[in-house]
Amino acid sequence: MKLASECFNKVKKDCFKFIKSQETPTEKFGNKDGMLRSFLIPMCFWIAKKANNKKPYFVGLAGGQGTGKTTTSSIVKIILEKYFKLKVFKISIDDFYKTRKERLNLSKKVHPMLMTRGVPGTHDTQMMLNFFKKAKSKNFKKIELPNFNKAVDDRSPKKNWYKIKEKPDVIIFEGWCVGAKAEMNKTLKKSINSLEKVNDQKLIWRKHVNQELKTKYKKLYSQLNCMIYLKAKNFSLLQKWRLKQEHKL
Numbered sequence: 001m002k003l004a005s006e007c008f009n010k011v012k013k014d015c016f017k018f019i020k021s022q023e024t025p026t027e028k029f030g031n032k033d034g035m036l037r038s039f040l041i042p043m044c045f046w047i048a049k050k051a052n053n054k055k056p057y058f059v060g061l062a063g064g065q066g067t068g069k070t071t072t073s074s075i076v077k078i079i080l081e082k083y084f085k086l087k088v089f090k091i092s093i094d095d096f097y098k099t100r101k102e103r104l105n106l107s108k109k110v111h112p113m114l115m116t117r118g119v120p121g122t123h124d125t126q127m128m129l130n131f132f133k134k135a136k137s138k139n140f141k142k143i144e145l146p147n148f149n150k151a152v153d154d155r156s157p158k159k160n161w162y163k164i165k166e167k168p169d170v171i172i173f174e175g176w177c178v179g180a181k182a183e184m185n186k187t188l189k190k191s192i193n194s195l196e197k198v199n200d201q202k203l204i205w206r207k208h209v210n211q212e213l214k215t216k217y218k219k220l221y222s223q224l225n226c227m228i229y230l231k232a233k234n235f236s237l238l239q240k241w242r243l244k245q246e247h248k249l
Contacts, residue, residue, distance in 0.1 A: 004041050004042065008033075018074055043076065044080055058225045061175075062229050090172035114205065144162065144164075177217075180213055180221075
């Protein structure tokens with residue numbers, strides 16, 4: 001308890017500064033102290049205890065749109081770096097979306113709905129697997145990773161990519177489908193919404209997404225050392241938060 005209080009006093013200024021940068025005149029974060037003391041700081045103590053300097057500790061962070069994945073990962077990064085003196089790199093699975101050209105080809109080859117980024121199958125899984133492998137290599141070399149620009153729905157130019165010059169102690173890998181598992185085949189037989197019912201009548205898109213989860217994504221997620229999931233109170237909140245995110249673009 002004493003160490004947690006010590007940590008809070010050391011990081012609160014930077015954490016609150018970041019939180020303030022995420023607030024708007026109409027939307028403020030409630031109970032900031034409680035969020036840090038009861039949730040984020042204890043979680044950071046747990047992560048720091050697991051981390052070692054031989055290879056990065058991979059933290060998977062998932063949750064629906066608008067649940068606070070980016071905010072949470074940013075604050076966790078601040079705490080781990082400032083108090084625990086760990087080297088932390090965070091990235092979203094969104095940054096690994098296939099390019100518009102690649103998704104266009106995929107939409108023609110497999111199903112038109114794969115033009116729309118978001119679901120498993122629209123990310124460059126090989127690039128992610130290579131990133132994980134390079135990060136864990138004993139002979140660490142500088143890594144360059146893509147930065148996806150949602151406003152133009154395509155990858156940013158290479159000059160704007162992330163550059164990791166030193167081996168991180170902790171890597172936070174966040175995204176709504178991080179850690180997701182494939183469904184059983186019998187649950188794929190029925191469309192779950194009107195969009196699928198109209199545009200995926202033969203369940204080609206649905207089965208393709210599930211197959212990707214069953215194979216490539218399973219291989220990727222099996223390399224995560226732990227998973228943290230942020231749960232919203234109900235689905236209508238996710239819809240509301242998602243619309244807010246889209247309006248920001």
